[in-house]
Amino acid sequence: MNTPFKLSTLFILITANCFAQNNPAPSTTNNSSYKIQTVHIQSRWAENVDTTNALNEYPRPQLQRDSWQNLNGLWEYAITDSTAAIPNSFQGKILVPYPIESVLSGVKKALMPDQRLWYRKIIQRPALLQNDHIILNFGAVDWQTTVFINKKQVGQHTGGYQNFSFDVTNFLQPGNNEIIVKVYDPTDQGPNPHGKQVLYPETIYYTASSGIWQTVWLEKVESTHISSLKTTPDIDKGTLAIVIDIAGHPENNSSLDIIVSTNGKVINTLQIPASQQQVNSTIYIPNVQLWSPDSPFLYDLSIRLKKGKKITDEVKSYFGMRKIDIQKDQKGADRIFLNNKYMFNLGTLDQGFWPEGLYTAPTDEALSFDIKAIKSLGFNTIRKHIKIEPERWYYHADKIGILVWQDFVNPPQDLPPGSRVIFEKEVQETMEQLHNHPSITTWVLFNERWGAYDQERLTKWIKKNDPSRLVNGHSGELLYVNDELRAPADDPWISSDLTDVHSYPEPRNAPPQRNKARVVGEFGGIGVSVPGHEWDDMRGWGYVQVTPAELKAQYIKMTEQLKQLEKEGLTASIYTQPFDVEGEENGLLTYDRKIIKIPVDEIRSLNKELVPLTDGFTLDPNFIIAANIDTGDNDNRYQELLVEYKNTLHNDSTFLRRLTLMAIRKKDQENATLVGNSYIDILKQPFSKENLDFIIAITRTSKDIGFNFCLKKPEKVDSVLGEFSAMRKVKKIIYNEEIAPYYKNHPNWETIQQKVTTLFGSLGEECVLGWRMIYYGFEVKDWENYGKYYVLYFKKSMNHYPEYHINNLTWILFEHSKNIGELTFATNVMKHIIDKNIDRSAEGYDTYANLLHRTNNSNEAIQWEEKALALKKGAPDEKLFAETLQKMKAGLPTWPQNN
Incomplete structure (x- = not known):
C-alpha cells in the first residue's frame, strides 16, 4: 500500500465473490418504490445513490475477508410505540444504511424517544460446510439495537458509534430467513452520548441520525477464526507489536502466519503458535519507512490462521509506522513531534455531516472527498468533532495522509443516571475499534466542558489504555469569545x-x-452565506458574519497571528470549519461541497506558511474541489433583483424566496410582504413541513398570507408545526400592529380591546387581556387592575x-393582592401548570406553597415547600426556602405585611 499521496479516488475494491453470487438475498422490495426525499441542497454524489449501490465497498479495511455479503439496500421499516412487539406489517421501504431522518433513506421521518424503529429483510442462508459459521456485522446503529432472526432474539448492543457482530449460524434455517432489527434512540433526551444530534435542530446542533447508519454485512468463517487484530508501531525499535484474538477453540497444532509486505513483495514473516484465544507477538520491520502527511507510507499485513498446514482463516490489513509525542524544541519549548521531528498541526474542525445523508456520506467517494479537500487546502490535521x-x-x-485528533462523543451535559457508565464503555470500545489507524494521533476527551466529569481520572485512564497517542484531556476548557473569557476553569488540562x-x-x-504542548483547539467561525447553497436560508450563523472579501482578509490576518503565536510556543491550531453544517455557515466550503469561499490556491498559499507543501500535498489535476464563490452575488443586488421582480412575471420559487429574505434583511417590509405572498402563491404544497416552516418565518404582518393561515386554519398549521404554533404567531403580530404603538403612551385599552376583538375574535381579545395585565403590573403598578386582568x-x-412566565406573574399577585378570590384563583393556576408539567421547578413549588399558606391550606403548603427545599439542596438560595418552610410550620405570614 505504499502508493505516494495523490488527491484521487482511493478505494479498496473487494468483490463479494461466490459468497454473494451463489447466495443472493431474495428481493422483498420493488426498487421503483424508493426515491430520495426533498432537500433544499444536495452534494454532487447524492444523485449517484440508488438501491443497488448503497455503500457497497468492504466496510472494514483493517480486518477484511474475501467471503462476505453486503446487506445494504432496501429493507422494510416500521415505527411503533415503545411497548409494541415485533410488528406484523411494515409501513414502507428504507434504504440502508442511511438514517431514517435523512432524505437518502427515502423516509425522512424523525424518531421520537417514546418510539421504536423496526427494520426487516429476508435473506437466504448461504451454503455451509460442517465447520462454517455466519457472522452478522453492523458498522453502527444509533443507539440501542436488538436483533431477531426468524422471530428469535439473537442479541442486543448499546452504543451509537461502535461496530458489533453476532454469530447467527444456529438461528438460520435452510432457504429464506427473516432478519428483524429493533432500534431505540432517545437522541438528546436520554443517557446516551449523542454528539451534536438533537431532536429539534438549532444553531450549532443538527438533525438527528437514528437507526442503521453504517453498512450491514454477513461473513462466512470457520468456527475457529480471527476475531480482532491490534497493531502498535515502535519506530525507535523498528518493530510492530501485534495482538490477535481468536474466536472458538484453537487446537494444539494451530499456528498463525504473520506476513508483512509492500508492493506485493514480502519483507518479513513470522510464524507463531496459536493454541490460545489471544496471541501477543512482535515482528521486526527492516529499513522502516515512516508514515506522515508528507509521505503516507502503509505496509500490507496478512494474518493466516492454520490448523496443521491447512489455512482455516485469513484476514488482510495494513499498518503505518509512526510515532507521536511531546518533545522540547531547540529553545526548550514543548512541541508536538511526529516521528521525532517537530510538526505544526495545522487543522480544521470537521463534523462529518451531509445534507442528504446526515451522519452517512452518500458514497465512499464522498467520504474520502472531505479528507482530500482538506489536505488540498494545505491542512495537515483534522479534528474529528464529536463524531466517530x-x-x-x-x-x-x-491512505491520504492526514493527522486526526479524534473527539470522543460526550455524555449528556446534565449527566443523568447511567450516563457516566455508558460514556466510559463507549470510550473504551472506540479506542479498541480505532486503535490500528496511524492517522489518529490524539484522543480528545472533553470539549468545552460538555458533560465533563472526573477529568484527571479519565485522562490518565485513556493514556494508560493507549500510550501510543497524545491525550487532549479537555479541548477549550478555557473558551474566549471576542476576547471575553467564559466560565474560567479552576484546574484546566490536568494530566493532559x-x-x-x-x-x-x-x-x-x-x-x-x-x-x-500549547494549542488553540478552535478558532475562526467566520460566517459567509452563499445564496442557493444554504441548508436553512433563515438562520445562517457564524461567530462573525462577513462578505467573501472580508473572509479572505480575516483569514490572512489570522494566518499572520498564527505565525506569530507559533514563534511564541503555539504548536497546533484548529480552524472552524471546512464545511458549513446545517445552520452553521462558517465553513470554507458550503454544506453541499459545491462552492468554496476563498479560492483553493489562495488558501494553500496562506497555509504553506505554517505547513510546507511537500510532495505529500501535491494536487491531482483531476481532483476538483468546488467552484469559486461569486463575490458580487450578495444583498447589494437587492434593488437590481427587485426591479427584475416588478418588471417580470416571476414563477421561479428560488428567486422569489431569496428576494423575500433580502427584503426582510433590508427591513423593507412592504416588499417583503409583496414578494413573499408571490412566493407562497406558487407553492404546490404550502402546508408541507418544509414550506410551512418558511412561511411562518417570513410572516411578520397581518397582510402576509401566513397570518391568514394561522388565523383561519390554526388546526392545520398546528398539525404540522406543533400545538399552539398558529396562536403564538397571530398574537405576536396583533401585539406588534395593534398594541405596541400605543403601549407606552397611556393606551385607551377599551378602544384597543374592542377593535382587536372585532378584527380577530376571541384570540384577539385574549391577546389584549394579557397585555392589559402586563401593563397594570409592570408599567403603572396598579395592583387592583393587575389582579382583575390576571x-x-x-x-x-x-x-x-x-x-x-406564569410563576413570575403569579408571585407578583401573591405579593400585592389582598383579594381572597384572586389568590384562590391563582392557587388553581399554579396547580394546573404543575399538574401539566409546565413548571415543576423549586420556584414553582414555592409559589404554590405560599398561595396555599395564604389561603389557609397550611398543612398542604408545608408539604409543597418541603418539595421545593429538596430541589434546592446545595443551592446558594437554599437558606431562603428553609426560612419560608419554618415560617409556615410556625403559622407565620410569608407574604409582605404592608399588604
Missing part, C-alpha cells in the same frame, strides 16, 4: 498532554505548562401554551 466515523473514513485518512484554549474569532495562545386573562388562556 465509519472505518473507511479512517482508512482514507491513513496539551493545554488547549478555544478563541473566537481570532486565535490566541494557550498558557504554558511543563511538558504540555384572572380575566388566565380564564381564557389556561389551556393554551403559556406565552408568559
